[in-house]
Each structure stands twice: as C-alpha cells, then as structure tokens.
Amino acid sequence: MIGRLNHIAIAVPDLAAASAKYRDLLGAKVGAPQALPEHGVTVVFIDAGNTKVELLEPLGAASPIAAFLAKSPAGGMHHVCFEVPDIAAAAATLTAGGARVLGDGKPRTGAHGNPVLFLHPKDFDGTLIELEEVGG
Ligand code: CO
Numbered sequence: 805m806i807g808r809l810n811h812i813a814i815a816v817p818d819l820a821a822a823s824a825k826y827r828d829l830l831g832a833k834v835g836a837p838q839a840l841p842e843h844g845v846t847v848v849f850i851d852a853g854n855t856k857v858e859l860l861e862p863l864g865a866a867s868p869i870a871a872f873l874a875k876s877p878a879g880g881m882h883h884v885c886f887e888v889p890d891i892a893a894a895a896a897t898l899t900a901g902g903a904r905v906l907g908d909g910k911p912r913t914g915a916h917g918n919p920v921l922f923l924h925p926k927d928f929d930g931t932l933i934e935l936e937e938v939g940g
Pocket of ligand 1: 858
C-alpha cells in the first residue's frame with residue numbers, strides 16, 4: 805500500500821533557528837516557512853534529495869505540537885510520512901484492519917495541497933504515521 809517516504813517531520817521550539825542551522829551548518833536546501841492554521845503548525849521543508857525533512861513549529865493555542873514540545877522541550881522526531889496512491893482506499897483498509905485514523909477519520913489538505921491523514925501511534929509501535937495521497 806505505502807510507497808515512497810515523503811518526509812520525516814521534526815518538532816522544533818524555534819523554527820527560524822532550526823531553519824538557519826539546516827541551511828548554514830548542514831548546507832541544506834531550506835524552503836520558506838508556511839503557516840498551516842488548520843493543522844496548528846508552521847512548517848519548513850528541507851530538500852534532502854531522496855526525501856524531505858519537515859520542521860514543525862506550533863501555531864496557535866490548540867497546536868498538537870505544543871503538547872509534544874512540553875514533553876520534549878528541545879524538540880524531536882514527530883512523524884514519518886509515506887505516500888499512498890489512494891488515501892480513501894488506504895483509510896478503508898487500515899480501519900478494517902483495526903488501525904485508528906486520528907481526528908474524524910477523514911483526510912485533510914496537507915502542506916503540499918494533497919489529502920493527508922494520521923494514524924494512531926499506539927497502533928504503529930509508538931510512531932505517528934502520516935499518509936499523503938500523491939497521484940501519478
Ligand atoms: Co508531515
């Protein structure tokens with residue numbers, strides 16, 4: 805079902821500082837910050853050639869990243885995102901198999917303008933998994 809690893813996401817306490825480190829110390833191609841109020845985050849994508857790194861900073865009071873950073877103030881690995889060709893089919897297969905889709909179970913529009921959903925970390929060995937529908 806899953807295809808390529810689309811990105812690895814890292815929650816950071818200071819997006820500007822983290823972006824500068826990746827750009828200036830690691831010499832990475834760092835994109836512009838993108839506010840995603842629907843997801844409660846501001847994101848920056850880093851092109852790592854074979855995949856991307858997504859830096860996440862909390863946006864708004866109800867941000868899901870705020871609780872994560874309260875437990876891990878220095879930041880840390882937050883989720884991995886795999887590509888799927890048909891997110892509705894993926895959700896149906898996963899739900900039938902006993903895995904839980906977070907939220908209302910319906911895909912939302914993600915940072916790349918594609919439908920995304922998240923799977924409960926307790927169903928995947930303590931790892932939050934994002935699925936993104938990527939056509940073609
Ligand atoms: Co993501």
